[in-house]
């Protein structure tokens with residue numbers, strides 16, 4: 080599933096040893112595999128080919144310009160949720176006509192930017208938002224298209240912070256209000272309400288919740304047709320899983336096997352399908368490289384203190400997420416079966432892999448069996464390509480890390496490491 084592999088006891092990304100990457104780029108460092116990104120995108124595209132969907136990569140999960148450009152060149156559109164994401168997607172060569180714009184809190188200036196640039200579809204999240212977008216579009220004399228994000232009240236069985244399609248979530252409009260919504264706004268001269276948008280959560284590890292929500296959306300589309308509202312676009316959102324620790328995540332082909340049959344006949348009759356995958360493309364296309372600064376014991380716990388922490392990768396601390404962690408050069412005998420939560424190999428030690436921040440919640444991996452580590456060793460945190468760098472912060476005034484993109488034997492720095500000057504460049508201390 081990805082191009083990070085151990086060869087003779089050393090980790091490689093594609094053809095380059097991870098230790099060479101760390102030597103030249105420093106740590107902490109996000110490393111992405113271009114081959115893996117391409118593979119994940121094309122697998123999804125091929126699996127869903129019978130629906131000929133527009134695949135809008137979810138920019139929020141990993142938004143580096145080089146990655147957006149790579150996916151744009153493969154034919155991806157962009158799923159954007161802010162003015163900043165519209166801006167960076169345009170900078171990366173994206174065509175705004177292939178952008179879909181969601182988000183519960185679109186500001187006036189963001190809406191104006193989206194209209195000016197000609198974003199293809201607004202995904203509308205509330206009555207008040209529709210009125211706001213319609214007023215601005217009228218003022219600017221720009222016509223646009225919109226989908227109503229409906230909340231199908233389906234449980235995706237994922238972390239409560241990323242459950243977005245249940246009744247009590249802040250996203251979208253309850254399914255029962257959808258028809259009234261179209262009656263109120265479905266004839267607007269500037270904003271053509273022509274689509275339905277769903278995004279039930281992330282990651283969704285089974286296909287059932289998709290089937291349930293798509294069926295509810297199709298029933299709604301039929302109900303709207305009876306009232307004279309023609310829906311030409313159905314946006315299914317994102318949320319396809321990534322394999323963090325085992326083979327728990329369905330493959331693109333398994334999601335497609337469940338979803339395609341329900342939609343094929345509708346597509347033949349003219350329904351346009353949009354997908355918004357993020358994690359399933361980027362998560363396993365990236366790792367985080369970090370260096371061990373110190374080793375210490377506290378009570379009977381063995382702490383490995385690294386130069387990356389919750390500021391660099393927030394997921395373990397924020398979501399309790401599991402990331403497989405393993406030394407870059409563990410020794411031939413200890414090359415792991417990838418991603419096992421509990422490795423039963425001789426010589427491993429119970430270890431807490433933590434960061435440098437002044438927070439007890441600052442950890443990358445808790446209570447793991449790892450080969451003994453020494454100061455200066457390199458450690459890889461796997462499946463870090465999605466919601467990794469994108470959620471990184473400068474907390475404790477650590478500059479943001481560097482990002483590199485590997486393609487075969489070539490390595491490109493796609494984000495320079497921040498310097499201390501970057502930390503204060505927008506601050507003023509004289510008045």
Ligand SMILES: Cc1ncc(COP(=O)(O)O)c(C=O)c1O
Pocket residue numbers: 137140158181278280281282316317318319355356357358359465
């Ligand atoms: C509206 C919307 N679409 C797509 C995505 C992407 O989800 P994933 O990265 O799990 O595919 C998200 C994630 O939060 C989202 O909110």
